[in-house]
Amino acid sequence: MSSLIANNIANNAPASLAAVLETSQKFAVLMNQYNCAIMEVETKLKVLDSEFSLKFDRNPIESITSRLKDPLSIINKLKRKGLPISVESLENNLFDIAGLRVVCDFQDDIYILEQLLTQQDDIEVIMRKDYIANPKPNGYRSLHLIIATPVFLTTGKKMMNVEVQFRTIAMDFWASVEHKLKYKKNISEEELISKKLKKCADDLALIDNQMQDIRIEIDSNEKENPNVYSFFDKL
Ligand code: 0O2
Numbered sequence: 001m002s003s004l005i006a007n008n009i010a011n012n013a014p015a016s017l018a019a020v021l022e023t024s025q026k027f028a029v030l031m032n033q034y035n036c037a038i039m040e041v042e043t044k045l046k047v048l049d050s051e052f053s054l055k056f057d058r059n060p061i062e063s064i065t066s067r068l069k070d071p072l073s074i075i076n077k078l079k080r081k082g083l084p085i086s087v088e089s090l091e092n093n094l095f096d097i098a099g100l101r102v103v104c105d106f107q108d109d110i111y112i113l114e115q116l117l118t119q120q121d122d123i124e125v126i127m128r129k130d131y132i133a134n135p136k137p138n139g140y141r142s143l144h145l146i147i148a149t150p151v152f153l154t155t156g157k158k159m160m161n162v163e164v165q166f167r168t169i170a171m172d173f174w175a176s177v178e179h180k181l182k183y184k185k186n187i188s189e190e191e192l193i194s195k196k197l198k199k200c201a202d203d204l205a206l207i208d209n210q211m212q213d214i215r216i217e218i219d220s221n222e223k224e225n226p227n228v229y230s231f232f233d234k235l
Helices: 002-056 071-080 087-093 107-118 169-182 190-221 228-233
Strands: 061-068 098-104 124-130 143-153 156-168
Touching: 002 061, 002 087, 002 098, 002 107, 002 143, 002 156, 071 087, 098 107, 098 169, 107 143, 107 156, 107 190, 156 169, 169 190
Parallel strands: 098 156
Antiparallel strands: 061 098, 124 143, 143 156
């Protein structure tokens, strides 16, 4: 009996090993393409930031971070959505494998950058979720875009999906802390904690507005600098 099993393993091993190797090769190729897409979008954002800084003497982008979704999160998300676990399935069904987070000083800069990025003729907007205009019930705010950007490979051009999350520093602070707290176990008085977090999010949104008003006031007093809004109104 045991020799039968051993024979079976020996006969099947090469085929299954080949399949595993083929899948892992396809996965590595696709992840590299997503990584290239991240580089493309990051460059576009850096170009906008640098031009903006020359024209208006300030940088709208405080920081850009990026990540590729890790394999375990990909598998969990596919499972959660009841989708097949395969390289083809993740490429066709998941839009946030490649992700960039753009943190801005001011809320209005987020929409200016969105406009400047999405009007580029090689960018296609696949999805837009404005959690700034419509915050999540827990207080989460950010602008989420799924865009398709071309990547020029040895085999030719390929459009790749990238998720771009735009946030202010205040929104990012809240989301980072809330994310850490959410995964803490055995929280007693969870409802009260959620209420407090929601209040913090709303307070931070007020501060964001006040800081932006101060900047607008300073901008309008500074006669030498061209007014950024009259420039962007013409776009
Ligand atoms: P990670 O590791 O950050 O990528 P969908 O992607 O459409 O299937 P969902 O949740 O509707 O699922 O997408 P949505 O609303 O666009 O949010 C996706 C990402 O936004 C999350 O990624 C978080 O990064 C962020 N996010 C959304 N809601 C919250 C929130 O309430 N708190 C915090 N801190 N972040 C949030 P992932 O997939 O969770 O993981």
